[in-house]
Amino acid sequence: MIVADSNLIAYLLIPGDKSAIADEVFLKDPDWAVPLICRSEIRNILTLYMRHEKMSLNQAQATMEKAERLWREHEFSVPSNDVLELTHEHNVTAYDGEFVVLAQELNVTLVTFDKAVKKIFPRVAIDPADYLKQ
Numbered sequence: 001m002i003v004a005d006s007n008l009i010a011y012l013l014i015p016g017d018k019s020a021i022a023d024e025v026f027l028k029d030p031d032w033a034v035p036l037i038c039r040s041e042i043r044n045i046l047t048l049y050m051r052h053e054k055m056s057l058n059q060a061q062a063t064m065e066k067a068e069r070l071w072r073e074h075e076f077s078v079p080s081n082d083v084l085e086l087t088h089e090h091n092v093t094a095y096d097g098e099f100v101v102l103a104q105e106l107n108v109t110l111v112t113f114d115k116a117v118k119k120i121f122p123r124v125a126i127d128p129a130d131y132l133k134q
Helices: 006-013 019-028 038-050 057-070 080-089 092-104 116-119 128-133
Strands: 002-003 032-037 109-112
Touching: 002 006, 002 032, 002 092, 006 019, 006 032, 006 038, 006 057, 019 128, 032 038, 032 092, 038 057, 038 092, 080 092, 092 109, 092 116, 109 128
Parallel strands: 002 109
Antiparallel strands: none
């Protein structure tokens, strides 16, 4: 099991320049956990695609359904106090903090493209390409 950040999920479900690597991560470990905030983040990504990339509403809805099936039974609430403590100690958003806290709680790797998160949390967060090398 891994914690997958929203961008990794988006690249898995929406064709793009990083889709191939997202596919490889999924093939290596299809058991992806996410914090509850991931629903809103994926919805926001899909909204941007509808506005700027000419994705239709039907495509966005179908993609959201795929995302929800992807993390079914692996979607978690994270303790607010833990997220707030993490953001107090480190210069990260609460959104990113939720993914880090979940990875720490589950004692698994957070696979992310986010350079800042990888730099601040090198024991928890890893780039997809590096994850594939393990």
